[in-house]
Amino acid sequence: EAGVAQSPRYKIIEKRQSVAFWCNPISGHATLYWYQQILGQGPKLLIQFQNNGVVDDSQLPKDRFSAERLKGVDSTLKIQPAKLEDSAVYLCASSGDRDEQYFGPGTRLTVT
Amino acid sequence: DAKTTQPNSMESNEEEPVHLPCNHSTISGTDYIHWYRQLPSQGPEYVIHGLTSNVNNRMASLAIAEDRKSSTLILHRATLRDAAVYYCILRFSGFGNEKLTFGTGTRLTIIP
Numbered sequence: 725e726a727g728v729a730q731s732p733r734y735k736i737i738e739k740r741q742s743v744a745f746w747c748n749p750i751s752g753h754a755t756l757y758w759y760q761q762i763l764g765q766g767p768k769l770l771i772q773f774q775n776n777g778v779v780d781d782s783q784l785p786k787d788r789f790s791a792e793r794l795k796g797v798d799s800t801l802k803i804q805p806a807k808l809e810d811s812a813v814y815l816c817a818s819s820g821d822r823d824e825q826y827f828g829p830g831t832r833l834t835v836t
Numbered sequence: 837d838a839k840t841t842q843p844n845s846m847e848s849n850e851e852e853p854v855h856l857p858c859n860h861s862t863i864s865g866t867d868y869i870h871w872y873r874q875l876p877s878q879g880p881e882y883v884i885h886g887l888t889s890n891v892n893n894r895m896a897s898l899a900i901a902e903d904r905k906s907s908t909l910i911l912h913r914a915t916l917r918d919a920a921v922y923y924c925i926l927r928f929s930g931f932g933n934e935k936l937t938f939g940t941g942t943r944l945t946i947i948p
Contacts (some may be wrong), residue, residue, distance in 0.1 A: 728879075755934065766923055766938025767880065781936060815879050823868070823927075825936060827879030 728752065728828035732818050742804035745831045749797070749818030755776045755779075756793055758801050758823065759815040766816055773799065803833075812836045840924045852891045854911040856942055858924030861905045866929045869900060870936065873910050873920040880923065880938075883909065887929075919946045 730746040737743050739791040749756050754775050759767035770789065772780040775796040784791070788807070803810055814829040841859040860869065867941040871883040883900045884891055884909075891898040911918055920925040923941040927934065 757935070764866070764940075766921075766940055767936075768938070769935045774937055777840075819934065823870070823885055823934075824882035825872075825880075825934075827881065830879050 728816055728826055730814075730817055730828035730831055731833055733829065734832050734834075735835065737806055738811055739808055739835050740805040742802065743833060744800050744802045745814050745816075745833075747799045747801070747816030747828060749799070749816070750820070750826055753818035753820045753826070754796070755819045757817040757819075758799070759816055759827075761830070763811045763812070770801070774784055806823050806833075806835045810834050810835065840926060840939055840941065842922075842924050842942045845904050845945065847945045847947055848914050849881050850916060851913055854866050854907040854914045854918070854944065856911075856924075856944065857906065857921050858908070859906045860926055863904050863926055864928075865868070867926040868926045869898065869904075870927050871896070871898065872923045872925065872936070872938075873888070874923070874941070875920045883922070885927075902923075913945050914944075916946050916948065920943060922931075 728757045733744050756773045758770045760770050761767040771791045776793045781791040791801045811834050815830045815831050817827040818827040819825045868885050868887050870885040872880040873883050874880045884896050886898045899908045921941040921943050923938050925936050
């Protein structure tokens with residue numbers, strides 16, 4: 725079974741630029757999550773999708789972050805414009821009927 | 837969200853058992869106890885979860901106190917590959933609320 729795929733793995737941008745991350749969840753998984761992990765901290769949930777609907781986006785900074793999950797499969801997370809404090813690893817996870825979440829390798833974003 | 841308390845770091849010798857403690861004194865009756873681990877430069881990985889009874893799987897065992905205010909993750913025979921940050925997380929069992937709230941976890945070092 726293929727795992728959660730994310731791209732790119734690394735990205736370096738200057739502040740005020742925009743960036744997008746892509747996630748392909750495990751086939752058949754209805755629930756998809758985006759987490760932000762700042763160095764030295766645990767992951768923090770940004771947004772949760774159930775199929776293509778948003779279940780929880782309470783911690784998503786909506787003035788600069790947006791996410792979509794068209795057709796209930798792939799998802800993209802966008803930051804526009806980026807700030808220095810957005811430097812982090814962005815993790816995508818998916819889950820099916822079972823309790824566990826499966827995480828991708830993450831995208832490491834550096835904002836200079 | 838109910839919170840958990842874990843030691844910041846622990847060390848263990850290779851091929852010996854490891855007991856990772858977690859305190860969760862404000863746990864509610866509907867909270868499951870989940871454990872994830874994060875190896876260096878990877879996304880978190882599900883380890884085990886339980887509600888009231890002790891649980892075993894191929895990776896580890898979970899011992900839950902009778903009053904559910906604490907739990908212990910047991911790695912029966914640590915290997916170098918078990919060096920990771922281990923997160924103890926309380927997750928509400930209701931539908932649509934499957935998010936994981938990560939703390940800072942316990943960094944486990946395995947000594948060869």
